[in-house]
Amino acid sequence: MIIQIDRIPWEGLDVHGELPAAVMELENETDHIRTRAPIVCRLHARIVAHEVLVRGSLSVKIRFSCSRCGEFFTTTIHEPDFQEIYPFSDPHETLDLTCDVRESIMLAFPSFPRCEKTCGGLCPRCGTNLNRSSCACSESPRDDRWAALDLIPDRQNADTRT
Ligand SMILES: [Zn+2]
Ligand SMILES: [Zn+2]
Known part of the structure; x- marks a missing residue:
């Protein structure tokens, strides 16, 4: 120019x-x-x-x-x-x-651009895009990754993260 x-x-x-x-x-x-x-x-x-x-x-x-x-x-x-x-x-x-x-x-570019002001983001547990669908995580506050450990009897009592 x-x-x-x-x-x-x-x-x-x-x-x-x-x-x-x-x-x-x-x-x-x-x-x-x-x-x-x-x-x-x-x-x-x-x-x-x-x-x-x-x-x-x-x-x-x-x-x-x-x-x-x-x-x-x-x-x-x-x-x-x-x-x-x-x-x-x-x-x-x-x-x-x-x-x-x-x-x-x-x-003038935003530092943290957002698709919508109300963007729900991704579920921190399962990664579901919360703008498109909901996931079960908010209903059960457990982290799914720990569920597998419940199947191992030895770890079940030691794991207090519920
Ligand atoms: Zn977004
Ligand atoms: Zn989720």
Whole structure:
């Protein structure tokens, strides 16, 4: 996303465009975030003295794996207040906004994404996705893994975990 400073008229310049998803380099960073969608930029550049002021909003569609249930879901991340100031000495310079746009949108990513605010997560005992079905664990507070030990007479009395 490049702006040529001498193309910015006095009233400012709308800079609407898209940056390819590849600039976020997500495929190298984590298995929990995926996207092929571009970052949509709706920016406005204005010259004030010897600075270019760029403001506007960014958004991108991202697939996260839910921090509770592990299922992938798609959500749109918005950064409504992108704002950067670029000082310049030569009006024939160009500005590349790519790094700042990338950083700004990625700071807006949630640390613990959730598919739904009410996501039930996985049962800590049997791993059932509690959004889809329920399991018997909550009815009997025992850990199923200990049930096998009950079949061994010697261990039965020693195991007080019920
Ligand atoms: Zn979830
Ligand atoms: Zn369970």
